Amino acid sequence: MIFSKQGLEVTYKWLSKELEVHVNVAKQILSEFWQKYKEKKQFECVFLLMGHLHDNGMRVEIVKEKDLSTAKEKYSKIIAKHVYSLQKTLPETQLLGLAEDGDVKFSGIKCIENNERNDEEMHMFRWGAVSREIESAPQEKVQSSVSEAASERKATSPEEKQVAKKKNADRKGFDNLFGKAGNKQKNSSNADKVEVDSSNHNKKGTSKNGSAEKKKSTQKGGLSNFLELGKNQTKTSANSLNKGKSTNSLDKDKCANSSVAEKGANFLTKEATEEKVLKTDLKQIQNMKDFEEKISKTDKQKQKARSRKRNRSKETNNAVKKRKRIAIQSDSSNSEPSDNENESELDLPLSPESCPAFLKKRSVSPPQVKHENGKRKVLKIVDKTFEEDGFLVTKKVHVYESCSEEEPEITEPKNEKKIVSESHSEVKGKKNTKQTTLINFFKKS
């Protein structure tokens, strides 16, 4: 039977694992087998000896059958002896160390303390309660900038609303993300991003606050729904709700920003076809750091829902713009928001962690921006006026402005982007993608 295989040691632990029986049963089987066939001497038997030594120590060893008598002399008392393994030949007993491990399941001792921690416990365990404390601090810092940005932001569009919804989802997930992000460095990076956002908002500044506010109310409801859905990971219901809300908001927005909306619409339609591709791209591109950064942003935004929404909307806008560039040719207005949401939802299942929020963040995120196949953006130096701590500050800022997609010079804008990203990269190397995307977004708007 098994022994016929050359070079295979049949140890009791292997046998118990293979036959899924208790180790003691496996020992018994081996022993009986050996008793039955040992006259034929076809194989070698190795015993395990366990006993007390003369100097009060204990010893566990395995010995070949022929060495048993000499081995036993070492012991003052032998407390156990059983067949360890049977094999055709065994030049060295040490070789048994290489034998396959047994399965602890079939051992003679059970440990009832070996409960597994669930994901939430693991999170706390890995990152500690400190992660929650870290959350609150950055939020406060950010708030001022966020609120400013909110006041100044452009009510660019339905897209923004969609983004806001996504951000809400992010918020829930955000706790988790934050915990993972745990590093304080991330917080700093978040702050930086927030600044960028505010600057972007300022530029956009001109626009339709009223429409945005209306949208906010709708968004909130949508957000909460969305979040809950995300938790449950029921993708379908969430999608439907989001779509409905998003479409409404989109319509309103369109009135305000017709041009932007159209672009977004175009983008969306293309996305529908390209969703799958985007998803895969997103997965590859999006790093956990990106998520975390986004999360931190959302944290900052938490205190003021409006400001948060606005930020989110900005992020989404960026994503949309990128998409637009990709999808420029197609025109479809209402379908856009649903597509975005779909993407976010699709991302959700991908995430290994239980929290859907991560996924949503991903979908919103900068990686899409990077994904830009056909985007063309030009880096320009622009004077922007920011509200900082109640003061208006004018700064020269590098901004990417989107060019018509048709433009032949794709490579140049990319280079410029890289430069910008490098400057940001001091804080975080990975941020580059996000920052560039944000900038791009703003300029376009």
Added chain:
Amino acid sequence: MVHKTEEECDDLFVKSGKEKPETFERKQAEYRDLSKKFINTKSDYSKQFSHIYSARLTELREALIPRVKTKWENIPIVKLADLEKLENQQCIIIGTLYKHQQWKPSILRELSEEHQLSASCSKPNYCSEKDQPFLEDEMLRIKLVGEQVDIKQIITGVVCAVLGNENSDGTFLVKDWCFPGCAPKESLKEYTSQNRLVLVSGLNLSNKSESLGMSLFVEWLCGMAGNITIQKDNTFIVRLIIAGNTVKNNDTSQTSTNTSKELGEVIKFVDLFLSNLATCCSVTLMPGKHDPSNAMLPQRPFHPCLLPKSSRLESFKSTTNPWVGKIEGRVIIGSSGQSIQDIVKVTGETDISPLEWLEKSLLWRHICPTAPDTLLVCPYYEKDLFIMETCPDIYFVGNTDKFETKLWKGDENQIVRLISVPRFDTTQTAVIVNLDNLDTQYISFSNI
């Protein structure tokens, strides 16, 4: 003769074949990790290390003064600054020992060797002919002389009281010593638990050739090997403590496993190994000198992300080095070996076993006196965390060359089990401690 022993053994042999195989439940024990202070205490890298010495002296002086007063009655305790006024009268000074050693680690010498300004030489210890003993308090230091001064026994960082008088040449003639002594016991209650601990150290799993000893150890601990009696008996083993160097055991293997990829492989294997153990027995894992943790004492626990599988299990506890814990009411203090290894280097004495130094450090009331002088520690500045505040019941050091143990009895009824836990990869030996009566025995897993 041979036949006779055969029969004996057969009596002991597993008879479970026709019955339903029994499995036993491992006993549970109350477990508390008291080493949180090592993680939570703040340290500041912009601070000087002298704060540690002053904190140590302040705290241990409080412990010394009553002992000094009972040992040498009516002799004044003075500060070094006030020695002059006494005009060579007999007195007691309390301070920190300092041994001036030419060959102790020095960043300046490393630098000059790097620039080839001086010849580099690697020595097994820090000693030279020119070593000089001093005693220093917060302000001054004074050279110690006399027949009572054995330069080999002087360990930098130990706080002690010295009886003697100042010589005219500004040195201090030592007549007697007094050390803080073992810390008082928290309570002297009776222990009745049958439970046992197993200690191992230096598993060195980067040594890829998985040894037979290691698998026998796992089989024994997890209740696979042996007969029913042994399996039942082993359920009393409530916890395995792994005292350092689980991943690697020396620097030489570091060069070969230094690539991060290889180290990653090893750690994956360690994770698997530990998670296997932890499903069957509670495990406490301390980092060691060569493990992927910080080099400064106290070494932080392995991060949960480093050992994802093991960390999932509640029976697996990753902890600090040195470690202070309480199991079934027994206070346990242990280190992975750096503290004692460094003391050996400071003394240059090879005849004194680690166990003796362990006992002495109990009397010094300090786990690692040579830090921060020659042993890296975090720059705590408010408190010296390595002072033993309570008397342990079990005090062990890991990664020694051989197993040794001693039941130490103090003059205040303290009973301490001292253990030097040998490296597993060379000795294939683990240590079993009975929590009831502190009986200790070794168990070896080789077939040499």
